[in-house]
Amino acid sequence: MIDEVAKTYLHGELRELREAILWKLDGLGEYDIRRPLTTTGTNLLGLVKHLSAWEARYFGEVFGRPFPEPLARWDDAEAQGSDMWATEHETREDVVDRYRRVWQHSDATITALAVDAPGYVPWWPRPQVTLFTILVHLLTETSRHAGHADILREQLDGSIGVAGWDTEAQRDAAFWQARRAHIELAARAAGQAGA
Numbered sequence: 001m002i003d004e005v006a007k008t009y010l011h012g013e014l015r016e017l018r019e020a021i022l023w024k025l026d027g028l029g030e031y032d033i034r035r036p037l038t039t040t041g042t043n044l045l046g047l048v049k050h051l052s053a054w055e056a057r058y059f060g061e062v063f064g065r066p067f068p069e070p071l072a073r074w075d076d077a078e079a080q081g082s083d084m085w086a087t088e089h090e091t092r093e094d095v096v097d098r099y100r101r102v103w104q105h106s107d108a109t110i111t112a113l114a115v116d117a118p119g120y121v122p123w124w125p126r127p128q129v130t131l132f133t134i135l136v137h138l139l140t141e142t143s144r145h146a147g148h149a150d151i152l153r154e155q156l157d158g159s160i161g162v163a164g165w166d167t168e169a170q171r172d173a174a175f176w177q178a179r180r181a182h183i184e185l186a187a188r189a190a191g192q193a194g195a
Helices: 002-023 030-034 044-058 092-112 131-157 173-194
Strands: 118-120 128-130
Touching: 002 044, 002 092, 002 131, 030 044, 044 092, 044 131, 092 131, 118 131, 128 131
Parallel strands: none
Antiparallel strands: 118 128
């Protein structure tokens, strides 16, 4: 009983995070969703593309249920990192639609298999896994990248939150300016005390 409850809960959390990731693209132009915002080139559309590729692998080949569309091999040195950005020929719609198709494939795997169903991850040091392990791993990875997307979007236009209904996202610029100033004062005071 608890196994099915855990599976349902983890799957629900993964579904919510997927939607939050895509929401970060809303209202932005092509340049802003693609432009490199960190030293390593991290960008919003690249995060979606990356999550798509790895979720397809984890809920696909790991359980002998390969995603039906081509994926770069995980061990292809030449393709390494190409999942972190979209070329000028890959449209937003291409990347987002593929991610949604991956969701359908992953959801079918999660629904079809028991939470203790065995899988095999050849790129892990301990490759024998269960569906539960992969659910936790993908939830962790998606959460991590959702955090990246939060920061990138805030850098681009100040937007925050996980969806339109998020009350934190509804605060005005004056509120955030005052909050930032308060935090800056505390940081300066701590810096002076530690000097």
